[in-house]
Amino acid sequence: MSPIAEALARVRARITRAAMACSRDPSEIKLIAVSKTKPAEAVREAYEAGQRAFGENYAQELTHKASALADLADIEWHYIGHLQSNKAKHVAHAAHVVHTLDTPTVARELGKRAGSEGYGNAQRQLPVLVEVNVGAEPQKHGVSPGELEFLLDAVDRQPALKLRGLMTMPPPDLESARHAFMALVSLQTRHGGRNRLPDLSMGMSHDLEIAIACGATMVRVGSAIFGSR
Secondary structure: OOHHHHHHHHHHHHHHHHHHHOOOOHHHOEEEEEOOOOOHHHHHHHHHOOOOEEEEOOHHHHHHHHHHOOOOOOOEEEEOOOOOHHHHHHHHHHOOEEEEEOOHHHHHHHHHHHHHOOOOEOOEOEEEEEEEOOOOOOOOOOEOHHHHHHHHHHHHOOOOEEEEEEEOOOOOOHHHHHHHHHHHHHHHHHOOHHHHOOEEEOOOOOOHHHHHHHOOOEEEEOHHHHOOO
């Protein structure tokens, strides 16, 4: 077994244990292998070990890897970096899911670009999550909790986009991370619950167990799979 395959097995085992510890079905939790700055060959190695969903932070890198690995028909690209309007065209072309919408302007631009890629009907919409800065941390991106409903409505008005849920980047210490995750769960409940916002993208290599206990349906794990950058 390759080092990446072994690391993936360890992370999957952590997810299973964390889910079972809080009486959840491990299959409810999607592992996003964060492959930013790693070569396409590392992604291919993880794919050969059974991983299908990969997260990228930079539009140019996403486009490059999606092209280089186009032979992997069922690979799933998640864009998890800050999204600017001038990158929306590239992200709409390459990503299967976008986690980081944080302004109505970007929602409109991504919706327009996704429409030009053939999205825009009930059978085919680009799934998106809204990034929330739950702790109002000035160094982080994301909509404020008070402006969340306005942004959700803006996404709903884009026929090429499918609102899937919420995402957050927590503080590094575990207790603060727990508070951030629970705040995101509260926002999910307040703004339509799982019917409107079924997915919560939260949790990384060091805090995925806490995120799963709080209700994460997607965890974004990089260093525990691919090593430090």
